Amino acid sequence: MSALPSSAATGRIAFLGGGNMARSLIGGLVARGADPASIHVAEPAEVLRQALARDFGVQVFAEATAAAEGTDLWLLAVKPQVMQAVCEALAPQAQATRPLVVSIAAGVTVARLQQWLGGEVPVVRCMPNTPALLGAGVTGLFAGAGVDAARRERADAVLASAGQTVWIEREALMDAVTAVSGSGPAYVFLLAEAMQAAAEAEGLPAADARTLVSQTLLGAGRMLAESEEPATELRRRVTSPGGTTQAAIETFQAGGFEALVGQAVAAARRRGAELAGG
Structure with missing residues (x-):
């Protein structure tokens, strides 16, 4: 340091x-x-x-x-x-x-x-x-x-x-x-909760699911922070055409994932402005 x-x-x-x-x-x-x-x-x-x-x-x-x-x-x-x-x-x-x-x-x-x-x-x-x-x-x-x-x-x-x-x-x-980084860790934790629950639903033991999810998020975060490539490119490299990742990404997008994230951040921003005004 x-x-x-x-x-x-x-x-x-x-x-x-x-x-x-x-x-x-x-x-x-x-x-x-x-x-x-x-x-x-x-x-x-x-x-x-x-x-x-x-x-x-x-x-x-x-x-x-x-x-x-x-x-x-x-x-x-x-x-x-x-x-x-x-x-x-x-x-x-x-x-x-x-x-x-x-x-x-x-x-x-x-x-x-x-x-x-x-x-x-x-x-x-x-x-x-x-x-x-x-x-x-x-x-x-x-x-x-x-x-x-x-x-x-x-x-x-x-x-x-x-x-x-x-x-x-x-x-x-x-x-x-505040909406992006101040509240942002909670968004990641929510994703981790959902991923772990899904892993357990697929039959993985809870301890193994937690390790797989937490280390996946940690590793992906480090790649994003330490790479000069944008998130779009890093995602593309993991997503083989017709593969398992593409199937998952298409499911996310069909559910309106990007729009939902935008709406969530906007809601947090509006609430921050309300609190500041109050």
């Missing part, structure tokens, strides 16, 4: 929320050479605080205001329903110190975060996904007004500790990022 760029290795970071996603980012940062003493974590649950301090050597606090003291990057990793209360409590510090604020909360816009923080602080909005817990995630990021190149680089380095990053130029597209 590569070391952190110098711009991200300096300064102090406050993680406001110490749940699974924050833990994965903290672990990635420490693994890439960040000084644990420069990382503050606010987490109300004592058990989680103790685990973070024990496992990574970071400084832990019960209150967000205490964790934010003396830091210049705040990573908001609390649930959307408590975000307003957390931000409003931090507003005096935000206005006094103008930290870079990075939010991984789904559906909470830059403008709303700035409003709750008391003014126009620099905000980067992000959408990671759950494979970040394994260091194999992908995060979409949007930089609000006032986020310069150095701050973008710093935010990128923090999120890149858990996987790849993609910068989005229009905030409205964050709903599409």
Whole structure:
């Protein structure tokens, strides 16, 4: 794993929320050479605080205001329903110190975060996904007004500790990022469920079906990520004319597979926009 760029290795970071996603980012940062003493974590649950301090050597606090003291990057990793209360409590510090604020909360816009923080602080909005817990995630990021190149680089380095990053130029597209990659792991798990059930229906033992399905998805994902060929070409190479794969693909397509995927992603995008508006 590569070391952190110098711009991200300096300064102090406050993680406001110490749940699974924050833990994965903290672990990635420490693994890439960040000084644990420069990382503050606010987490109300004592058990989680103790685990973070024990496992990574970071400084832990019960209150967000205490964790934010003396830091210049705040990573908001609390649930959307408590975000307003957390931000409003931090507003005096935000206005006094103008930290870079990075939010991984789904559906909470830059403008709303700035409003709750008391003014126009620099905000980067992000959408990671759950494979970040394994260091194999992908995060979409949007930089609000006032986020310069150095701050973008710093935010990128923090999120890149858990996987790849993609910068989005229009905030409205964050709903599409949520629909594709944020929710996307569940689509793959749904496919895995269906494939495993089908395998068992064909007579394969459950344990064998699970192994066959999980390793097939893992291998196909690696081929897609590591190959320069598009998915269309990779699929073509597996699909021999008149063979077993073609029979299955034609069945998928006869059932409207591509259209259904498009409808599902669009539904997720619309719901994301509704939540952001609410």
